[in-house]
Amino acid sequence: MLSSQDALFADIRSAVRELCTRFDSAYWQRVEQNNVFPEEFVDALTKAGWLSALIPEAYGGAGLSLSAASVIMEEINRSGGNSGACHGQMYIMGCLLRHGSEAQKARYLPAIARGELRLQAMAVTEPTTGTDTTRLKTTAVRNGDRYVINGQKVWISRVQHSDLMLVLARTTPLAEVKRRSEGLSVFLIDLREALGRGLSVRPIRNMVNHETNELFFDQLEIPADNLVGEEGKGLRYILDGLNAERILIAAECVGDGYWFTERARRYAGERRVFERPIGQNQGVQFPIARAYVNVEAASLMRFEAARRFDAGESCGAQANMAKLLAADASWEAANVCLQTHGGFGFAAEYDIERKFRETRLYQVAPISTNLILSYVAEHVLELPRSY
Numbered sequence: 001m002l003s004s005q006d007a008l009f010a011d012i013r014s015a016v017r018e019l020c021t022r023f024d025s026a027y028w029q030r031v032e033q034n035n036v037f038p039e040e041f042v043d044a045l046t047k048a049g050w051l052s053a054l055i056p057e058a059y060g061g062a063g064l065s066l067s068a069a070s071v072i073m074e075e076i077n078r079s080g081g082n083s084g085a086c087h088g089q090m091y092i093m094g095c096l097l098r099h100g101s102e103a104q105k106a107r108y109l110p111a112i113a114r115g116e117l118r119l120q121a122m123a124v125t126e127p128t129t130g131t132d133t134t135r136l137k138t139t140a141v142r143n144g145d146r147y148v149i150n151g152q153k154v155w156i157s158r159v160q161h162s163d164l165m166l167v168l169a170r171t172t173p174l175a176e177v178k179r180r181s182e183g184l185s186v187f188l189i190d191l192r193e194a195l196g197r198g199l200s201v202r203p204i205r206n207m208v209n210h211e212t213n214e215l216f217f218d219q220l221e222i223p224a225d226n227l228v229g230e231e232g233k234g235l236r237y238i239l240d241g242l243n244a245e246r247i248l249i250a251a252e253c254v255g256d257g258y259w260f261t262e263r264a265r266r267y268a269g270e271r272r273v274f275e276r277p278i279g280q281n282q283g284v285q286f287p288i289a290r291a292y293v294n295v296e297a298a299s300l301m302r303f304e305a306a307r308r309f310d311a312g313e314s315c316g317a318q319a320n321m322a323k324l325l326a327a328d329a330s331w332e333a334a335n336v337c338l339q340t341h342g343g344f345g346f347a348a349e350y351d352i353e354r355k356f357r358e359t360r361l362y363q364v365a366p367i368s369t370n371l372i373l374s375y376v377a378e379h380v381l382e383l384p385r386s387y
Contacts, residue, residue: 008303009071016072019048020079025351028081032209032354037161042086043115045076051089052113054097059105060113066244067306070251074299077255080351082358084210087252088120088158091245095122095166095186099229099237104188108164120162121191123153123215124238131371133168133235134180138217140169140187142231146221147171147187149198153215155365159201160211165189167217168238171231186234188226197221208357243305243315245366246323250302253326256359257295260333263352264288264340284340291333298326317380324372327362334359 023041031038045051053069055061069090076083093112096104096119111117129135138151149169159165165188172183195201198220201213229237265288268279278284305318334356338345345352363369377383 009068012068012071013075015048016050016075017079019044019050020076020081023081025080025349028351028354029348032348035209037211038082038085039161041081042161045086046115046118049113051086052115054090054093055109055113056097059109061109065306065310066247067303067310070248070302070306073248074251074255074258077252078258079255080259080355082209083252083255084208084358084361085158085161086120087248088122088162089118091241091248092122092166093119094241094244095228095237096188098240099186100188101228103225104228108188117163118158118161119164119166120158121156121165123156123165123167123189125155126152127154127214131367133238134184135174136168136170136184138167138169140167140171140185142171142224143221145224147224147227149187149217149220149222151217153217155204155212156215157210157212159191159213159215160203163190163192165191166228168234171234177232181235183232184234184238185231186228186237187222188228189220189222190226194220194222208361209354210358210361242366243309243319246319247302247305247309247315249362249366250298250305250319250322250326253323253330253359253362254295254299254302256330256355257291257298257326257333259355260330260337260352260359261288261292261295263350264291264333264337268340278340287336288340291329291336294325294329295333298322298329301325317376320367320372320375323362323367324369327359327369330359331363 049062050072052061053064053072057063073083073087096108108117112119124133126136126138128137138149138153140147140149151169167187167189168184169187170183171185174180177183198218200216204212204214206212268284268288269277271278301322305315305322308315308318338352338356341350341352344350374386378385
């Protein structure tokens, strides 16, 4: 079964697929069973240069477009893997690329490109504010040539497998700014220096083998030079990067959707009941066909959003719609695949139940479908703000 987009970025698709064949179903089942981070897989992607795809060639990266980067993420999931273990480095570094100082980029980007450093974590969400980011309570107070950070973050992924982390904190109290979006700043934290010296981490067990944590900042001191861009403009920097995040997550969901529809198609053609393949029945084949159609449509919206991002055009609406369509398509495909396999779909050896849980995450994260609909209603359809 070939997608109409398979001809695009053919070399990238082929190379990523070849790498992923070294990490088969048995590998991912061992990772899942032992509840561990897929270190070997992430190391292989790093050494092959795929995780430095967006870093400009001047800093040792491949200098690829976001469209190309989205294909990398798609192919990982389409091959049965889970790019949630590594996708952070793709979209998080965009903040450093676009808004970091020349000194910061020269210091960190070549080391990230060589695989000597990992920038896989970004701390924005807090337990009491959620997506109401402008009301976050974590503070960063300037004290001479240092900032002192205090507060709490939650659902922060890959902290234990990253060397660097971006943190959004309030540098000007909410009561002292004209607009709620002002007074927030982004900082680059060296986790190797911060852990145990003002930063503590509590892992959160969850339904997916996804390393995520709660963070506690208690008088953490960092150099003032770790401020990214200008003080007080951090929310704009973060939002700029979130468009890339949504596009890449959409690509991952597209990859999942293709994986589920291919598994369902294959099983429906092989499984025989009442002396005929079950895929001969329209009640079985129609849901698979509809799921595939929806994945194809979501893929096209992903490419349109990525095209606009690469061209420097406004892409907030397209990025959000791509994420919504792709998350819905992958979830529909997951349900169809599970239903097609019947009881066998619940057996871990088929990988369906693992991928089923993994793709369910994207109905909620990194932004829920309801918030995307609110965004489209307000910013595209010009309806009154609902919150």
